Amino acid sequence: MRLPTWISAHLAAARALLVFTLLLGIAYPLAITAIAQLPGLKHSADGSLVERDGKPVGSTLIGQSFEGHHEYFQPRPSAAGQGYDPTSTGASNLGPESVVDTLPDPADPADQGKQSLLTQVCARSRAVGAFEGVDGGRPFCTTGGVGAVLAVFRANGLTGPITRVVSLNETATAYDATSKTAKTDDTARPFVDTYQGVKVELAVFGEDYAKGIVTPVRGDATANVPADAVTASGSGLDPHITPEYARLQLNRVARARDSDPATLARLVDEHTTGRALGFMGEPTVNVLELNLALDKQYPVKS
Structure with missing residues (x-):
């Protein structure tokens, strides 16, 4: 007995759904996961985690806060959630025309206003x-x-x-x-x-x-603080800073570690990555890797 056309159409759609679910929802993800675990790919696939004393302390791909620690190099600001939150990655969505603040209500202690x-x-x-x-x-x-x-x-x-x-x-x-x-x-x-x-x-x-x-009003001030020290990246998770910002922090970090700024400057140079393919982007310094190298080579003296 021949099934009605509408039933045949629904059965064909169900079969197609089943096949594509097996192929694209199960087989393909499992195959990609297996390939990602091959030597040379596993580290990146697992999140490029960095370990110290056998324990993960961060990722080379995601910035983290070192706020208040004079002995460490500081990252650029973050607008992701409460800061460096990978589950809330994003920018502030404020542009160059955002120059006027929303003033706080002086009668409301909870109102902090909104900064441009x-x-x-x-x-x-x-x-x-x-x-x-x-x-x-x-x-x-x-x-x-x-x-x-x-x-x-x-x-x-x-x-x-x-x-x-x-x-x-x-x-x-x-x-x-x-x-x-x-x-x-x-x-x-x-x-x-x-x-x-x-x-x-x-x-x-x-x-x-x-x-x-x-x-x-421009005024006559000169910017001594690099731009990446005062602006967040588009993702809010950028783990890198410019060599200029790293050099600005040398004196503070050297004092905290009882070291010489010139010595730490060489360490910064060692952890500076050049432009991709020699012409794309700008030189950068990975903050986490630099701070881990600091702890290893110039530990804080108690």
Whole structure:
């Protein structure tokens, strides 16, 4: 007896589903897994894990934090989850036009506001400078570590005389935990007193400055802190830093390990990988491998 067409079609689809499930869902993954375990491939397939004293301490492919440890080289920042989280890999999704902060509500102690990319870079540069004992200032940043950005109001909107200037990322109002109220700091001052002859005001939470022309101010600071020290990678998991950032950290690490910066500089050179094929990308230093070599050759003296 011939089956109805619709039943035949469904049976054919079921057979195809079964065949492709066996081939692509079981046989193919098992074959690839078996191939990956061959000598020469197994280390990479298992995650390029690095061991010390027989125990895994990390992967050469995933960055990790060494925050607060003066005796170690530090990685670049991470925007993956709470930092270096492989289950939440990703970037901050903030671009070059992200220069204006969202100010915190001074009446809400839980509101921390939202920093722009520019302010994040400024704050990180200031922190790295203090950690490494160098000037952490950089162009378009205030000495307080926020973006140096003004809202410039003109008489005719985009043209005409300047009528008002506001420092968008600086405010004198904050939440006072003691009195549990908003408190104004009468000593607070904007990063510049005047702009083209007009007095600069501090921003006030809740005010609308949309009609002002957003104007970043470059200033005369020189960036001593490399870009990779203040910006996260696209994945947030980059395990590498530039040789420039590694050299910036030499004095601190040498002091912590009672060693000579020139000696550690040679170790950095040994762990610097050149451009791929001689022309692709930039030279890099794997932070984990460098720190493990430090522990082996120049251990911290107790």
